[in-house]
Amino acid sequence: MKRRDSLKAITLSSLGFAGLNPQIAAAESIVPPDIKPVKIPGGRQKFEAERDAKLKADKFFTPHELRTVTVLGDIIIPADAKSGSASQAGVPAFIEFMMKDQPQWQTPMRGGIRWLDNVCVKRFEKKFADCTKAQQIEIVDEIAYPAKAKPNMSQGVSFFNMMRGFVATGFFTSPIGIKDLGYVGNTPNQWEGVPADVLKQYNLSYDE
Amino acid sequence: MDVPQIKKAAKVYDVVIVGSGAGGGMAAYQLSKAGANVALLEAGGYFDPADPKYINQLKWVYESPRRGAGTTRAFGDFDAAWGGWEIEGEPYSAAKGTEFHWFRSRMLGGRTNHWGRISLRFGPDDFKRKSLTGIGEDWPLGYEDYAPYYDKVDDLIGVFGSKEGLRDAPDGRFLPPPKPRLHELMIKKAAKGIGIPVIPSRLSILTKPIHDRGGCFYCAQCGRACQAYADFSSSSVLCIPAVKTGRVNLINNAMAREVLTDAKTGLVTGVSYVDTLTMTEQAVMGKVVVLAASTCETARLLLNSKSPRFQNGLANSSGVVGKYLNDSTGASRSAFIPSLMDRKRYNEDGVGGAHIYTPWWLDNKKLDFPRGYHIEYGGGMGMPMYGFGFGMEGRNNMVPGRDGKPKEAGGYGADLKDDFRRFYGANIGMAGRGEPVPLESNYCEIDPNTVDRYGIPTLRFNYKWSDAEIKQAKHMQDTFEEIIHAMGGIPLGKKPGPENNYGLEAPGKIIHEIGTARMGNDPKTSVLNKYSQAHDVKNLFVVDAAAFPSQGDKNVTWTILANSWRTSDYIIDQVKQKNI
Numbered sequence: 026m027k028r029r030d031s032l033k034a035i036t037l038s039s040l041g042f043a044g045l046n047p048q049i050a051a052a053e054s055i056v057p058p059d060i061k062p063v064k065i066p067g068g069r070q071k072f073e074a075e076r077d078a079k080l081k082a083d084k085f086f087t088p089h090e091l092r093t094v095t096v097l098g099d100i101i102i103p104a105d106a107k108s109g110s111a112s113q114a115g116v117p118a119f120i121e122f123m124m125k126d127q128p129q130w131q132t133p134m135r136g137g138i139r140w141l142d143n144v145c146v147k148r149f150e151k152k153f154a155d156c157t158k159a160q161q162i163e164i165v166d167e168i169a170y171p172a173k174a175k176p177n178m179s180q181g182v183s184f185f186n187m188m189r190g191f192v193a194t195g196f197f198t199s200p201i202g203i204k205d206l207g208y209v210g211n212t213p214n215q216w217e218g219v220p221a222d223v224l225k226q227y228n229l230s231y232d233e
Numbered sequence: 234m235d236v237p238q239i240k241k242a243a244k245v246y247d248v249v250i251v252g253s254g255a256g257g258g259m260a261a262y263q264l265s266k267a268g269a270n271v272a273l274l275e276a277g278g279y280f281d282p283a284d285p286k287y288i289n290q291l292k293w294v295y296e297s298p299r300r301g302a303g304t305t306r307a308f309g310d311f312d313a314a315w316g317g318w319e320i321e322g323e324p325y326s327a328a329k330g331t332e333f334h335w336f337r338s339r340m341l342g343g344r345t346n347h348w349g350r351i352s353l354r355f356g357p358d359d360f361k362r363k364s365l366t367g368i369g370e371d372w373p374l375g376y377e378d379y380a381p382y383y384d385k386v387d388d389l390i391g392v393f394g395s396k397e398g399l400r401d402a403p404d405g406r407f408l409p410p411p412k413p414r415l416h417e418l419m420i421k422k423a424a425k426g427i428g429i430p431v432i433p434s435r436l437s438i439l440t441k442p443i444h445d446r447g448g449c450f451y452c453a454q455c456g457r458a459c460q461a462y463a464d465f466s467s468s469s470v471l472c473i474p475a476v477k478t479g480r481v482n483l484i485n486n487a488m489a490r491e492v493l494t495d496a497k498t499g500l501v502t503g504v505s506y507v508d509t510l511t512m513t514e515q516a517v518m519g520k521v522v523v524l525a526a527s528t529c530e531t532a533r534l535l536l537n538s539k540s541p542r543f544q545n546g547l548a549n550s551s552g553v554v555g556k557y558l559n560d561s562t563g564a565s566r567s568a569f570i571p572s573l574m575d576r577k578r579y580n581e582d583g584v585g586g587a588h589i590y591t592p593w594w595l596d597n598k599k600l601d602f603p604r605g606y607h608i609e610y611g612g613g614m615g616m617p618m619y620g621f622g623f624g625m626e627g628r629n630n631m632v633p634g635r636d637g638k639p640k641e642a643g644g645y646g647a648d649l650k651d652d653f654r655r656f657y658g659a660n661i662g663m664a665g666r667g668e669p670v671p672l673e674s675n676y677c678e679i680d681p682n683t684v685d686r687y688g689i690p691t692l693r694f695n696y697k698w699s700d701a702e703i704k705q706a707k708h709m710q711d712t713f714e715e716i717i718h719a720m721g722g723i724p725l726g727k728k729p730g731p732e733n734n735y736g737l738e739a740p741g742k743i744i745h746e747i748g749t750a751r752m753g754n755d756p757k758t759s760v761l762n763k764y765s766q767a768h769d770v771k772n773l774f775v776v777d778a779a780a781f782p783s784q785g786d787k788n789v790t791w792t793i794l795a796n797s798w799r800t801s802d803y804i805i806d807q808v809k810q811k812n813i
């Protein structure tokens with residue numbers, strides 16, 4: 026059913042019940058969010074706004090997968106003296122969105138989590154997210170350094186490389202991460218050239 | 234031809250223009266200012282960079298759920314282009330063993346809403362490649378014919394740059410250029426040391442406000458289109474002002490199907506089109522038709538405009554329509570510059586493009602390939618976008634850690650988090666953009682088997698690079714490494730070699746396609762005369778890059794603008810003289 030048609034159907038059924046049970050009528054008159062006509066934000070094309078709304082309403086990760094992504098994300102980018110952790114920056118939700126936006130990641134991600142769980146169950150009799158911190162780190166150490174990883178861990182290395190990339194992008198494109206990184210642009214200004222102290226530091230000048 | 238269900242408008246315009254990009258926008262502007270009544274057909278929707286409905290400028294990366302990834306927009310989620318390499322319902326194909334990628338934007342202003350604003354004049358030699366090298370083709374015009382138009386385009390639209398006095402990269406009437414960024418100063422110093430010139434870029438961005446437009450406020454986001462109109466888009470700078478004359482009827486969502494002709498006189502009488510919103514067939518009539526749907530689409534229109542009198546397609550008695558299609562070459566390399574680690578932070582957004590570039594500096598007579606290229610540069614502390622941090626496992630062992638000890642690549646945790654900070658802004662990139670040799674064997678034609686969603690027959694491409702372009706790409710790669718090494722940098726990834734044509738991008742990828750209805754003095758070997766007027770049909774003109782016999786080692790758009798203005802002047806003159 027097209028969005029328009031389903032809207033029509035809902036309104037009709039609401040009308041039909043209205044006289045019978047005011048409670049049902051009240052409940053039905055609240056149009057569920059996923060079938061509201063999509064508002065098109067500035068700078069978006071209609072098809073993009075509709076696509077985004079649909080992706081946001083869909084779910085990809087199971088609760089267990091989401092928990093695993095969250096634990097791994099905070100191992101990759103933990104809170105430190107300067108800023109918060111990956112999960113505090115909303116990284117798991119970003120990764121969830123990307124899985125739906127670019128489905129080619131779904132198999133490597135879902136399969137990678139399974140691979141990891143399988144290794145952990147064999148060794149610790151628990152899935153990764155249920156392992157102790159020390160056990161989690163033991164496994165991560167075996168897949169986080171491509172050059173010294175054992176050949177039988179190569180799939181884990183690929184998975185971890187992908188996770189490291191997603192977590193880094195998710196974190197450093199968030200408000201917390203941008204502040205941490207020190208990006209200070211995206212605002213009207215005048216470009217006067219490289220600051221004098223920086224020129225001096227690099228032994229460069231504008232007169233050459 | 235006369236299809237009964239087509240609704241023909243009673244009104245006859247002085248001029249019907251197809252397409253509102255660089256070429257069509259300039260023609261609409263010049264012709265309407267001169268007093269002509271114009272119908273401007275545009276296949277895409279209305280677009281105004283200053284209307285909040287369309288603005289992406291100054292949005293933060295996290296306002297995009299995909300953090301700027303190019304899922305629905307090839308150049309990122311905030312890019313202004315509506316369209317891309319593939320458009321649903323508008324396919325194209327390539328003959329077996331050949332390849333061509335076709336980037337289309339369907340919107341007022343076409344691809345000028347998000348182009349790179351690199352605004353280079355051709356040089357004197359660019360018009361004379363055949364006489365100078367024995368291969369390729371000469372233009373029927375020379376630099377002296379275009380110089381006054383380049384000047385006028387500079388003044389009307391605005392371009393910054395510096396007076397360099399280089400023979401084949403002629404100076405223009407420039408606004409002041411922005412100062413180089415830090416990595417650009419480093420590139421300049423290193424390249425100069427090995428004899429490669431680096432000069433200020435030439436971009437159509439207003440470092441000083443001109444006419445009624447605002448000045449640049451240095452957000453680095455020209456690709457999103459500028460709400461201050463401080464960069465050149467055909468929508469803001471040409472089409473909207475043209476509509477304001479009151480003499481331009483802009484018809485959006487009008488997909489031209491065919492150019493209509495009179496069977497008796499052989500003259501064009503108008504254009505039939507599909508109203509894409511209502512899917513109805515329409516037609517608009519005019520005394521003159523100007524095609525500016527972009528190089529390949531213009532060829533498609535001509536080839537699809539068949540009639541008993543023009544069985545080969547319109548204006549195609551030479552059989553040259555579609556042939557000599559050529560795109561700039563492109564190859565690139567990136568590098569990590571250790572001395573840029575742990576940089577001091579400050580706002581170095583600058584304009585939406587590099588502040589420096591390298592014009593072609595060598596003599597092809599002393600090289601094993603016939604045409605030159607220029608180099609574009611990238612780098613700096615930009616807004617982190619989708620992709621940031623991917624691939625760190627190939628990078629963070631290249632230099633010792635803060636403690637001076639060697640590091641293992643990859644990792645996780647606080648130490649890795651710190652590496653992202655340390656490496657931020659320490660990468661540069663460079664890309665060569667070169668001139669190919671136009672070949673008759675590279676062409677587009679009508680695909681006998683396929684139509685688009687409007688029922689219009691689609692294009693099939695036949696395109697292969699020759700040895701000339703592959704050798705040029707090899708030279709680019711060697712040059713890139715020389716510059717990187719001279720900077721003390723570390724080239725990233727494996728150096729592209731013969732196994733992948735030295736990183737030479739596939740045809741079409743550089744989006745400077747030209748040549749499918751080339752101009753020339755001989756009607757047997759060219760489609761248009763030196764006024765971009767069809768040899769076969771005197772009231773038909775082409776003002777996009779289909780008219781160009783060759784590419785130059787420059788990007789083509791400034792020449793499209795100059796040529797469209799020149800052609801518009803000629804149309805006005807011919808109407809006054811009652812020749813058309």
Ligand SMILES: Cc1cc2nc3c(=O)[nH]c(=O)nc-3n(C[C@H](O)[C@H](O)[C@H](O)COP(=O)(O)OP(=O)(O)OC[C@H]3O[C@@H](n4cnc5c(N)ncnc54)[C@H](O)[C@@H]3O)c2cc1C
Pocket residue numbers: 251252253254255256257274275276277308336337338339340341342343344345347348349350351352353487488489490525526527528530744745777778788789790791793
């Ligand atoms: C990302 C990017 C960066 C670029 N950077 C540079 C640069 O730095 N320097 C440079 O010189 N060039 C650059 N270019 C190339 C430049 O954009 C083109 O050369 C220029 O826009 C071509 O102008 P045009 O008028 O021929 O076509 P377009 O700008 O493509 O406009 C054609 C218009 O015609 C419309 N149209 C098409 N078919 C039909 C039809 N059948 N009926 C009605 N309307 C139709 C289209 O919708 C479009 O609006 C870049 C291009 C891209 C995509």
Ligand code: SF4
Pocket residue numbers: 290438439448449450451452453454455456458459460461463464583584585
């Ligand atoms: S860099 Fe300047 S011209 Fe470009 S979009 Fe920003 S303000 Fe406008």
